[in-house]
Amino acid sequence: MGVRLGAMLNWSDAVAGKLARVASTLGQCAVVALGVHLAADSLDDQVMAGMTALQALADLYLLAPLQGLAGTLGVASDAFIWWDEIELGAASAWIALFVEAVTTILLWGSFVLTPRQDALSWSRYRRALSVRALILPLVLAGVILAGCWSLSMGVEDLLPRGGLSPWSVGLLGLAVLARFGWPAWVRAVAALEPSRSWAEGLSSAVVLAPVGALAWIYGIPLWGLLP
Amino acid sequence: MRGWADLILLVGVLAACWTRTPIGAAMVGVVSLAQGRPTPDLLASFRTEVPAALQRSLERAVALKPAEPGPRPGWSLSSPDGDPALTTAIQAHLGPEALAQVQALGLASPEAALEIWAVGRTPRDRAIARARAAGLSAPESFEAHRRFLPSAAAARANRAVGETLALATVLDLSWPVDPGTRISSGFGYRTHPILGTRKLHEGVDLAVPLGTDVFAAGSGRVLRARHDKICGNGVKLDHGHGVSTSYCHGQKLFVQRGQRVEQGQRVMASGSTGRSTGPHLHFGLRIGGHPVDPSPFRARGAVADAQPQAL
Numbered sequence: 001m002g003v004r005l006g007a008m009l010n011w012s013d014a015v016a017g018k019l020a021r022v023a024s025t026l027g028q029c030a031v032v033a034l035g036v037h038l039a040a041d042s043l044d045d046q047v048m049a050g051m052t053a054l055q056a057l058a059d060l061y062l063l064a065p066l067q068g069l070a071g072t073l074g075v076a077s078d079a080f081i082w083w084d085e086i087e088l089g090a091a092s093a094w095i096a097l098f099v100e101a102v103t104t105i106l107l108w109g110s111f112v113l114t115p116r117q118d119a120l121s122w123s124r125y126r127r128a129l130s131v132r133a134l135i136l137p138l139v140l141a142g143v144i145l146a147g148c149w150s151l152s153m154g155v156e157d158l159l160p161r162g163g164l165s166p167w168s169v170g171l172l173g174l175a176v177l178a179r180f181g182w183p184a185w186v187r188a189v190a191a192l193e194p195s196r197s198w199a200e201g202l203s204s205a206v207v208l209a210p211v212g213a214l215a216w217i218y219g220i221p222l223w224g225l226l227p
Numbered sequence: 228m229r230g231w232a233d234l235i236l237l238v239g240v241l242a243a244c245w246t247r248t249p250i251g252a253a254m255v256g257v258v259s260l261a262q263g264r265p266t267p268d269l270l271a272s273f274r275t276e277v278p279a280a281l282q283r284s285l286e287r288a289v290a291l292k293p294a295e296p297g298p299r300p301g302w303s304l305s306s307p308d309g310d311p312a313l314t315t316a317i318q319a320h321l322g323p324e325a326l327a328q329v330q331a332l333g334l335a336s337p338e339a340a341l342e343i344w345a346v347g348r349t350p351r352d353r354a355i356a357r358a359r360a361a362g363l364s365a366p367e368s369f370e371a372h373r374r375f376l377p378s379a380a381a382a383r384a385n386r387a388v389g390e391t392l393a394l395a396t397v398l399d400l401s402w403p404v405d406p407g408t409r410i411s412s413g414f415g416y417r418t419h420p421i422l423g424t425r426k427l428h429e430g431v432d433l434a435v436p437l438g439t440d441v442f443a444a445g446s447g448r449v450l451r452a453r454h455d456k457i458c459g460n461g462v463k464l465d466h467g468h469g470v471s472t473s474y475c476h477g478q479k480l481f482v483q484r485g486q487r488v489e490q491g492q493r494v495m496a497s498g499s500t501g502r503s504t505g506p507h508l509h510f511g512l513r514i515g516g517h518p519v520d521p522s523p524f525r526a527r528g529a530v531a532d533a534q535p536q537a538l
């Protein structure tokens with residue numbers, strides 16, 4: 001009887017542990033998603049500006065030669081010229097959404113699917129040194145801080161003005177940082193595998209680095225306090 | 228104790244994710260789909276019909292019969308006759324009381340004034356404070372502050388401002404040829420004379436003889452000026468605020484892509500090129516990518532006639 005009760009208690013402990021881990025992973029993912037969105041929020045405007053510049057370049061250097069080519073081949077010029085048909089507004093919104101989705105998935109993947117390895121180790125990090133090991137901790141840190149701020153802003157929007165002071169909303173952000181943000185960062189950095197080459201993570205850095213930079217620039221309410 | 232605190236934090240973070248990120252929007256879509264309710268308009272810009280609210284405002288604006296359109300020195304809300312199109316657009320789309328409130332803000336830029344009005348005081352003050360904390364200045368420019376607005380307020384304001392300015396731009400358009408010209412085929416669903424299928428006719432066909440001068444319905448930039456199989460020799464103009472007009476089946480084009488044109492400037496000589504059964508001008512109007520019937524705006528005079536400019 002006593003043995004049985006003990007086993008049941010062990011089992012329920014195990015279930016509770018699993019649930020807690022699932023719940024904290026869920027929270028970590030949500031903080032990262034919030035941060036990525038805050039950083040990527042203006043991406044569509046920037047993509048639009050870039051695409052407009054590309055269209056102008058294509059007009060300048062491609063339009064006349066392609067029209068000439070179409071003339072010599074005796075075909076309609078729309079066989080070669082298509083870039084003036086792109087609806088820039090919709091296209092840039094979809095591109096920005098795509099970048100946001102890829103960044104979110106890459107960052108989720110850096111900690112969700114890793115074996116549990118809570119302790120950070122300097123020697124382990126040194127063996128992992130690569131583009132990924134340099135970029136990921138920086139990007140993830142910016143994104144997590146931005147996510148915590150985004151959450152604080154969301155809560156502030158719900159409160160009547162002057163009700164709770166900005167300090168208490170800030171404390172809430174810090175609590176989320178402590179309980180979800182920091183554990184996610186530790187999980188991701190501790191899980192970095194020993195690298196075989198410096199170039200590891202170079203391709204994903206092309207997407208991660210710009211979003212990370214935006215997160216550090218716009219996602220952290222500190223720069224306004226500097227002189 | 229700590230478990231409960233964590234649970235509350237978790238609920239908060241998930242709720243924020245639900246309301247503030249595209250992932251949340253996608254989940255709302257999936258849930259609505261599962262419940263058989265209409266999904267949020269994620270693909271609005273790819274649909275053919277103009278949003279219903281904007282369509283009603285277009286009709287109200289036409290009913291208000293604003294003064295004759297035409298180019299004016301600039302947007303101005305402060306003087307009563309400064310910009311009839313914009314004042315009419317605000318009355319028709321945002322309501323009669325909005326005009327006085329927007330004017331009372333006393334800002335030089337009507338775009339900023341509209342945006343500030345549409346956002347509302349509390350969310351705006353919050354966004355300014357947050358932008359300052361993030362190291363951004365110039366609270367009068369909304370570009371950088373938008374991301375710090377409560378998401379509902381930002382979406383509402385974006386939409387209201389964008390649609391109002393689009394409406395004002397449309398009200399300022401003139402007819403591309405003599406407004407007395409017969410419309411040989413109107414806007415709407417019809418059986419296509421060549422293809423034989425039921426298709427949305429995304430514009431009006433104007434019965435003009437070969438070689439008739441076609442004038443820009445409004446000032447703007449040339450988005451397209453070339454030949455294709457359907458439109459023939461065609462011109463598409465971007466008038467800003469998501470408004471564009473197109474002119475098809477021309478004999479000869481007088482403008483180039485990327486060029487800036489003024490309202491009433493000659494852009495094309497009409498013809499019968501492309502998928503066309505005879506000499507006519509196809510004139511199309513789009514707001515935010517949606518085709519809109521231009522004919523209600525015809526009776527309001529044509530600047531093209533008043534001041535034809537030859538290149």
Ligand SMILES: [Zn+2]
Binds near residue numbers: 428432
């Ligand atoms: Zn037509």
